[in-house]
Amino acid sequence: MDARIQALLVGGEGLVTRREMLRAAPAWTIQTARRAGRLIRLLPGVYGDATLIRDADVDLPTLARVERDVARRAALAYADGRGALSRLTALDVWGLRRQPPGESVYLDLPRGSGLRDRPHLVVAQRSGFAIAPPQVVTRGGLPVTRLDRTLVDCWPLLPPVDRSSLLIRAVNDRLTTPQRLAAALAEVPRMPDREALSGLLDRLGAGCRSPLEIWGHDHVFTGAGLPTFTRQARLRMGARTMYLDMFAEAERVNIELDGATSHGDPAEREIDLRRDALLASVGILVVRFTHRRLTAEPAQVRQETLAILANRSPRLMIK
Structure with missing residues (x-):
């Protein structure tokens, strides 16, 4: 050479x-x-x-036969400074989902760039798109679409079983917020399953932070007779900060929803018991419902919750 x-x-x-x-x-x-x-x-x-070249399968596109990092750098070189990694590729760069072998590289460019899809490369041209903050940030030396827009764009591309968990994880890890995700969704007026994504963002905005909390919100803990719970209520006790799943402030009741795998470890159970005792010392009653009870006996859980709240009513406690 x-x-x-x-x-x-x-x-x-x-x-x-x-x-x-x-x-x-x-x-x-x-x-x-x-x-x-x-x-x-x-x-x-x-x-x-x-x-x-790492893959000997000559039937694959050349771009698919090199390491993923090489393929991404090649895609950016093809864009010549006008593109950013996006969608499923950006989700990988953000560390939320690893792209499996054979999945295409995704690239966003400004409308009118003149570039198009190529084998193993999916190009999207967006009106008003600029390769600069806030639309594009740099991670690992690579230009990538901002996380909230990435998650919204990936919604119709992901298997339905994976969609909610990725958004919940991103919010729980404080990588983004329900408000920023909702603003990103407003930028995409037409997309498949948009209503489902909008509903999930409503639940996240209300403070739900797990699939079980969302299920409980929809089927048990809203409606006649129930207060508006403060979800993920922040409570400072000395040097310790705690977050309460569902806090009824007037009644001083905190409802905790234990997931299907919760408390398999006795040490974790001990931590919960100490936390509950600490809350009791300031007059907060902790009520726990298991995943099995919540999903198998929603009507009974609802009735128990109403009875507990009624007994903790400020009027009754004053008497």
Whole structure:
């Protein structure tokens, strides 16, 4: 291979654009390197060192036969500074879902960029899109769409069973907020299953932080006779900060919903008991419902909750 092209490949960590090569060497050197099997074309105008090929399956697109990081850098080189990794690829960069082998690279560009889909590359052109904050941020040295818009754009692409858990995790990890997600959804007026996403954001906005809490909100803890619970109520006790699942402030009752796998560890159960005792010391009654009871006996759980709240009514307690 021509030494000039080799030097460009080393400097580009195995990648080089045709424009860069033509600035350094005549066009025939590119053809010679390709015929010799030393240089591969990954995308129009983007080439790589042939040693980058990892998958021997020649039926796959060339971009799918290199490591994912190489494929992403090649896609960005193809965009020539006008694109950012998006959708399922951005979700991987954000660390929320790893892209499985064979899944395409996703790239967002401004409308009118003139670039289109290629094998193993999905391009979306967006009106008003700019490769700059707040629409695009840099993670791991790569331009990527902001997380709230990424999650919204991924909603119709993900298996239904995975959708809610990813958004809940992002909110619980404080990577985004229900309000920012709702604002991102407003930017996308038409999308499949938009109503389901909107409903989930309503529940997250109300303070629900798990699928069980959402189920309880929809089927048990809202309606006639029930107060408006403060979800994830922040309580400071000395040097300790606690968050209460569902707090009825007037009655001083905190309802905790224990997931299907909760308290398998005796040590975790001991932590909960100590926490409950600490809350009792300031007059807060903790009521716990298991996943099994909540889902199998919703009417009974509702009646028990109403009875507990009635007995804790401020009027009764004053008497």
